[in-house]
Amino acid sequence: xxxxxxxxxxxxxxxxxxxxxxxxxxxxxxxxxxxxxxxxxxxxxxxxxxxxxxxxxxxxxxxxxxxxxxxxxxxxxxxxxxxxxxxxxxxxxxxxxxxxxxxxxxxxxxxxxxxxxxxxxxxxxxxxxxxxxxxxxxxxxxxxxxxxxxxxxxxxxxxxxxxxx
Numbered sequence: 001x002x003x004x005x006x007x008x009x010x011x012x013x014x015x016x017x018x019x020x021x022x023x024x025x026x027x028x029x030x031x032x033x034x035x036x037x038x039x040x041x042x043x044x045x046x047x048x049x050x051x052x053x054x055x056x057x058x059x060x061x062x063x064x065x066x067x068x069x070x071x072x073x074x075x076x077x078x079x080x081x082x083x084x085x086x087x088x089x090x091x092x093x094x095x096x097x098x099x100x101x102x103x104x105x106x107x108x109x110x111x112x113x114x115x116x117x118x119x120x121x122x123x124x125x126x127x128x129x130x131x132x133x134x135x136x137x138x139x140x141x142x143x144x145x146x147x148x149x150x151x152x153x154x155x156x157x158x159x160x161x162x163x164x165x
Contacts, residue, residue: 034063041066107161120139122154
């Protein structure tokens with residue numbers, strides 16, 4: 001595959017990568033940084049990707065590994081990052097749009113309260129639409145473990161959102 005084609009396909013993945021990064025980091029600024037670092041690594045390691053395999057799964061693995069490295073580094077440095085203010089959506093016109101953003105915020109907060117393992121499974125399968133086998137491969141776990149984490153995550157989300165409704 002040519003470099004141009006590779007870059008085009010990588011660019012097409014950006015919205016999905018951003019969602020996954022947001023699910024991992026729980027912070028918009030950190031998600032942006034993680035996306036940038038992931039794209040940089042994917043471009044540098046382009047030769048390691050095997051044509052005929054799923055580019056999206058390969059890049060998701062890079063992102064997850066990058067995030068694990070970042071969490072470990074933060075732990076070592078003992079740094080705490082403050083979450084940005086929740087005022088991102090202030091001033092959006094229209095009642096329906098505002099209601100949708102409120103509900104999306106409720107779902108996002110419920111996702112943030114899930115344990116990391118469950119949140120990863122839920123985001124990959126329910127948000128990104130990966131199959132169980134693909135999501136398990138991305139996370140480097142058996143498919144049964146993914147299914148278990150996903151089931152517990154769904155139940156927890158329903159409990160959280162049922163209380164919010």
